Amino acid sequence: MKNIFKLGIFAMLIMSAAACNSDDLTVLTPSKAAVLTAPxxxxxxxxxxxxxxxxxxxxxxxxxxxxxxxxxxxxEIEMAKSGTNFQNATVVSVTTDKLKAVTVGELNAAVLNCGLSPFEPQDADIRVKSYIGEGGIVQYSNVIKISVTAYSAWDNWGLIGSATPNGWNDPDTNLDYSLSTKKYSYTGPLVAGEYKFRLDDKWDTNYGDDGNNLSLEAGGANIPVAVDGNYTITVDFTAKSYTITKN
Structure with missing residues (x-):
């Protein structure tokens, strides 16, 4: 009899708690996604x-x-390479307001982080992700396409000279940068002639090779290319050394 009485009390407590919880419970449902209006x-x-x-x-x-x-x-303002359906999207900024000013540096970093290349105009898609709680109940805004030309987060080194695709004319032929090796490289056509390395498409900082011995000197001599062909050049500006190989 005592056991039946205890079970009855326990059941009443559970029902009471459930009733209180149902009164306090608020169900939130998505109603309307944000509408991105600018840019x-x-x-x-x-x-x-x-x-x-x-x-x-x-x-x-x-x-x-x-x-x-x-x-x-x-x-969250999201950016992705245009046409990728926001795969590998990067978050530009997070806020609880309905507008967000973003600096050149912040937007440039987002461009690079979502896989776009520097120094050439490319299309990027922008959208706004809204959510409540810890990333729950998500809605996505409309998508706006923009054109972006980013600068690199690393120094902008290039090749210039009669051996290079642009000759002695601006702009330089840009070198690619490896985040893993910290070295610069170029793979592509060169013709018989000569070249130098320079920074930011200017002559203020440039390197050549006075002894033609694969070591670099500031303002050094032009580096010769004997025959036309496809070459790979790898440069370590910290060690002031480079290699050039005909492919």
């Missing part, structure tokens, strides 16, 4: 490394809506 579709950005701290643009959107009790909505 405009097709806006062209050409980033300048010397203006990294200046505001590049202000992203603006109409607020996302959720049915239920009022709660804070978080927003």
């Amino acid at each position: 405009a579709e097709g806006t062209v950005f050409v980033f300048d490394k010397t203006k990294a701290t200046e505001v590049a643009t202000t992203f603006k959107w109409d607020a996302a809506k959720y049915e239920g009790a009022a709660t804070a909505v978080s927003y």
Whole structure:
């Protein structure tokens, strides 16, 4: 009899707790996604490394809506290579406001992080992700396509000279940079002639090879190329050394 009485009390407590919980429980459901309104579709950005701290643009959107009790909505501005359906997307910025000013440096970093190359105009897709709680109940805004020309986060070294694709004319033939080896490289055509390495398409900082012995000297002699062909050049500007191999 005592056991039956105890079970009855226990059941009543469970029912009471459930009733209280059902009264307090608020169900939140997505109602309307944010609408990205700025920047405009097709806006062209050409980033300048010397203006990294200046505001590049202000992203603006109409607020996302959720049915239920009022709660804070978080927003992430996402960027991805155009046409990839936001695979390998990167987060430009996070806020709880309906607008966000982003600097040249921040937007440039996002361009590189989502896999776009520096120094050439490319298309990127932008959208706003809204959510409440710890990433729950997500909605995505419309997508806006922009054109971006980024600068590299590393020094901009290039080749110039009669042996290179552009000859002695600007711009230089840019060298690729490896984050793993910290070295620069070029693979492509060279013709019989000569070349030098220079920084930022200017003669202020340039390297040649006075002894033609694969070591670099500031302002050194032009480096000769004997015959036309496809070559790979690898450069270590820290060690002041390079290799050149005909493929």
